[in-house]
Amino acid sequence: MDIRRLGQGEALPLDLMLEADPSEELVRGYSAKGMVYAAEMDRRLVGVYALLPLSETVVEIKNIAIAEPERGKGYGKELVNHALEEAKRGGFKHVEIGTGNSSFDQLALYQKCGFRLKSIDRGFFTRHYPELIIENGILCQDMVRLAYELK
Helix, strand or coil: CCEEEECCCCCCHHHHHHCCCCHHHHHHHHHHHCCCEEEEEEEEEEEEEEEECCCCEEEEEEEEECCCCHHCCCHHHHHHHHHHHEEEEEECCCCHHHEECHHHHHHHHHHHHEEEEEEECCCHHHHHHCCCCCCCCCCCCCEEEEECCCC
């Protein structure tokens, strides 16, 4: 898998990004302020993520998404590890990531990659998204934030 940063003016892979975050407005907003990376195999898009600097020392991984047919093959972990390396290369000391209270697979993945629970933003998804998000049969209401310290 080849992972590369999207160039200035290059079209966002919105279809895939909207699978991880259903708000086009939010996706476009943080993509414009951060760096978007595309993962490709044989010139086929298989994954995407964004890095958004929050301060001089903290960066947030946003919108990790893997194309449906490629899920469950370890590519999500590869993207997380690539993001951690990019953050380190960028001089950041801390990496944060957030996901929904109902996103069991993502919560497990991030903890397997070394992230630790940091905080919960209660009601985040009901405040910021006009449509209800149901995942794993559970209403997604709260943002669970995790953090990783780079060494």
